[in-house]
Amino acid sequence: MSQGIYLNFIKDDRWKYITDGLKVTLEVTLFAVLIGIAIGFLIAVVRSTYDKTGKLKLLNGICKIYLTVIRGTPVLVQLMIIYFVIFGPVKISKVLVAVISFGINSGAYVAEIFRSGIMSIDQGQFEAGRSLGFNYVQTMWYIIMPQAFKNVLPALGNEFISLLKETSVGSYIALQDLTKGGDIIRSRTYDAFTPLIAVALIYLGLVLLFSWLIQILERRLRQSER
Amino acid sequence: MKKKVLCLLMAAACAASLSACGGGASETTAAAAPDATTAEGNTAAKAEDTTAAEEEKADAAEGKQLIMATNAEFPPYEYHDSSMTGPDGSDIVGIDAEIAGAIAENLGMELVIEDIAFDSIIPELQSGKADIGAAGMTVTEDRLVNVDFSDTYATAVQVIIVTEGSEIAGPDDLAEKIIGVQQGTTGDIYASDDFGDENVDRYPKGVDAVQALLQGKVDAVIIDNEPAKVFVSENEGLKLLDAAYAEEEYAIAVKKGNTELLDQINGALAELKESGALDEIVAKYISAE
Numbered sequence: 059m060s061q062g063i064y065l066n067f068i069k070d071d072r073w074k075y076i077t078d079g080l081k082v083t084l085e086v087t088l089f090a091v092l093i094g095i096a097i098g099f100l101i102a103v104v105r106s107t108y109d110k111t112g113k114l115k116l117l118n119g120i121c122k123i124y125l126t127v128i129r130g131t132p133v134l135v136q137l138m139i140i141y142f143v144i145f146g147p148v149k150i151s152k153v154l155v156a157v158i159s160f161g162i163n164s165g166a167y168v169a170e171i172f173r174s175g176i177m178s179i180d181q182g183q184f185e186a187g188r189s190l191g192f193n194y195v196q197t198m199w200y201i202i203m204p205q206a207f208k209n210v211l212p213a214l215g216n217e218f219i220s221l222l223k224e225t226s227v228g229s230y231i232a233l234q235d236l237t238k239g240g241d242i243i244r245s246r247t248y249d250a251f252t253p254l255i256a257v258a259l260i261y262l263g264l265v266l267l268f269s270w271l272i273q274i275l276e277r278r279l280r281q282s283e284r
Numbered sequence: 285m286k287k288k289v290l291c292l293l294m295a296a297a298c299a300a301s302l303s304a305c306g307g308g309a310s311e312t313t314a315a316a317a318p319d320a321t322t323a324e325g326n327t328a329a330k331a332e333d334t335t336a337a338e339e340e341k342a343d344a345a346e347g348k349q350l351i352m353a354t355n356a357e358f359p360p361y362e363y364h365d366s367s368m369t370g371p372d373g374s375d376i377v378g379i380d381a382e383i384a385g386a387i388a389e390n391l392g393m394e395l396v397i398e399d400i401a402f403d404s405i406i407p408e409l410q411s412g413k414a415d416i417g418a419a420g421m422t423v424t425e426d427r428l429v430n431v432d433f434s435d436t437y438a439t440a441v442q443v444i445i446v447t448e449g450s451e452i453a454g455p456d457d458l459a460e461k462i463i464g465v466q467q468g469t470t471g472d473i474y475a476s477d478d479f480g481d482e483n484v485d486r487y488p489k490g491v492d493a494v495q496a497l498l499q500g501k502v503d504a505v506i507i508d509n510e511p512a513k514v515f516v517s518e519n520e521g522l523k524l525l526d527a528a529y530a531e532e533e534y535a536i537a538v539k540k541g542n543t544e545l546l547d548q549i550n551g552a553l554a555e556l557k558e559s560g561a562l563d564e565i566v567a568k569y570i571s572a573e
Contacts, residue, residue, distance in 0.1 A: 075481075146499050232464075232485040232496070241403065242486065245468030248430040250407035 066252040072243050079239025080260060086156045086235065087222045093161025094221070098168025101125070103198070105169065106176040110184070111194070121169070128166035134227045136163055141231040152233045156225065164221050171217060175210035176202060208279045215272035219265050236260060350393040352384045353414035355402040357466075357489045359514045360569035361420040361534075364399075372397045380418040382565045383437060383556070384536070387416075390552040401488060403468030406430055409539045416549065417537035420508055422470045431540055434549045436533035437562065442471045443512045444525040445497060445505040452504050454527040464493035464502035471506035474530050494519065510570060 067073040101121045108118035128136070137159040145155060179202050187197030226237035234242075240257035244250060354376070356362045362378035370376040371385025372395045381397060388395035398414055405417040409431055420440065423433045446452045452461065458479055465472040467486035476484050485502050487493040493505045494515045506529055507515070516522045536553075538546050556562040 142495060142499070149500050230488055230492075232487050232492075234486075238486070241467065244407075245403035246426060246473065248406040248410075248427055250404075250410070 062249060062252045065247050066243050066249055067256070070246075072246070075234075075239035075242050076236065076256065076260070077239075079234055079236040082153060082228075082234055083222070083225055083236040084264075086153060086160060086225045086228065086233075087218075089157040090160035090164055090221060090225070091218055093157065094164030094168045094217075097162065097165030098170075098172050101165065101169035102172030102176060105173050107194075109173075109177065125166050125169065128163055133160070133163045133224055134230060137227060137231060152228070152231055155231060156228045156233050156235075160221060160225060163224075164217060167217050168214065171210050171213045172206070174213070175206035178209050179205050208276075211272065211276050211279065215269065218272075219268060222264060222268070223261060348393045349396050350384070350388040350391065350416065351396045351398060351414045352381075353398050353400055353405045353408040353417045354380060354419040355405065356381075356397075356399040357491060358402075358420055358508070358511050360510050361508075362418075370397065371395050379438065379565055379569050380420060380534075382568075383553075383562065384416065384418045386556055386561055386565070387536075387549055387552040390555060391548055402466065406537065409537055412539065415538065415545060420510075420534050421537055422532040423535050424470065424473070426473075427537070431537040432542065432546050433535040433537055434546060435553055436535045437553055437557075438534040438566065440532055440534055441509045441528040442474065442506055442530040442532065443509045444527070444529050445494065445507065445512055445516060445522055446503070446525060447497060447500075448521050448523050450503070450523075452525070454525060455529050458504060461503035462501075464496050464505040466490040466493060466507060469507070470530070470532055471508070475506050491515070494522070497522070 067076070101124070104114050104117045104121050108114050137156070140159045141152070141155045176198075183201055183205070184197055187201040188194075192200065225235055228235045229238040229241060232238075236257055240253040243253040247253070354362045356364050356376045356378070358378070360378055361380045362376060364375050365377050366375045368375065368377045370378075370381050371388070372381075374397060376397045376399060384397070385395050398408070400408060402419060405414075405419055405421070406427065408414045409417050417431070420438075421427070421433075422440070423436070427433070444452070444455065444458070452458060455478075458475075460483070461479075462483055462485060463475050463479060464485045464487060465475055467488060469490075472484065472486055485493070485496065487496065490505075490507050490511055493502065493507070496502045497505045498519060498521065505512075505515075509528070512524055516524050536549055538549065553562070
């Protein structure tokens with residue numbers, strides 16, 4: 059066992075593959091989540107406005123096409139298309155490609171999460187806002203959104219966690235993330251056990267940490283309910 | 285309910301400790317058997333083995349399977365070709381596939397080819413999911429720690445592919461350039477050692493590395509000579525550099541310590557070499573220049 063650890067992590071400074079990979083994984087996940095939330099928020103607003111008022115018909119159509127295409131194709135294929143086809147003839151940072159692909163992909167799922175949150179708020183709340191003299195945007199911003207956000211937080215945390223793990227397919231475009239770091243060690247030492255278990259434990263640790271943070275946020279937001 | 289959870293946990297703990305033992309054991313055998321002795325042992329054993337193998341052949345249960353792990357993205361050694369039928373009835377063909385087919389026939393076994401990622405081949409052998417690994421594998425020290433290799437059956441060189449008009453003229457010009465490789469291949473290992481990790485882009489398939497080269501994402505690709513020729517002939521604007529990057533020899537890998545199978549394979553390989561069948565297979569895929 060100790061020889062396995064020596065061979066896989068200490069010899070030739072191989073642990074650097076893991077730490078460097080971890081950095082890339084976190085970087086990609088963080089920026090992809092930000093892009094995903096931005097896209098998802100905009101689409102959810104457009105879609106629920108259409109659902110509630112019938113306005114923004116054209117935008118709603120565009121959003122629907124986006125959702126269909128992104129949710130209907132595997133993220134790995136999207137990643138390869140963006141790397142090899144859309145950015146085909148350009149020398150571009152692989153981290154940037156990964157952030158864009160995972161962000162666009164995540165946006166589609168986040169949009170539906172947000173929309174379900176907005177639609178879950180009782181119509182009466184909306185009507186109450188309007189009868190108090192708020193306009194549509196004000197009602198959305200001050201009354202619907204704060205309640206909706208609280209409702210979708212668990213689902214949003216779920217999406218974030220699955221995105222973190224999904225970034226592991228980045229190795230297909232030679233992105234040196236955490237999974238790839240373990241893979242490189244594995245391809246040098248031909249020991250499957252140690253690097254794979256190490257990588258799995260790191261992912262698990264990250265997920266535990268983030269679920270804990272989300273839990274705290276959830277508890278904070280729920281304080282107003284009492 | 286609680287008991288069930290406990291049971292599961294126990295089972296998981298057992299599995300984990302078992303695999304830990306497995307790892308330890310293979311390490312100790314590896315340490316006890318330096319490569320030099322293994323190689324000598326093989327050649328010495330081979331001579332008497334032609335007769336021994338013949339007896340064993342008769343013993344080998346009829347219809348037994350010989351599972352070969354390979355990465356069928358490596359023409360002309362192994363690749364998918366729907367217009368041909370490979371030795372196991374699938375569309376995986378190539379020099380390694382046919383040699384493995386001939387060995388299986390020689391041993392009276394049925395060949396089954398499994399197509400997996402190149403760097404998963406050795407774990408596949410260690411865990412017993414496959415019997416042999418034939419994927420244009422070069423004998424290296426690191427690999428000898430975890431598997432045993434048969435006698436070599438082909439020589440190959442690692443070459444450099446660049447785009448036409450590239451300023452790279454030889455291995456010396458590669459410093460500070462981005463080099464595309466197939467992950468886990470000897471090209472990857474040598475290039476990482478020579479030029480540093482940060483200058484090597486590791487793609488899961490050779491063809492992805494070549495694609496990246498065509499698009500200017502990498503400056504050069506280091507890969508085995510034969511697949512390189514195919515890549516260059518099928519893509520315009522690429523050329524092979526005359527100066528080879530490294531020379532090496534291919535062999536078939538088996539699980540560490542499985543000397544019985546290794547001896548059988550070496551016996552079969554010797555017969556194939558003697559009868560000229562080996563040369564025929566190679567000539568079928570590689571046209572002499």
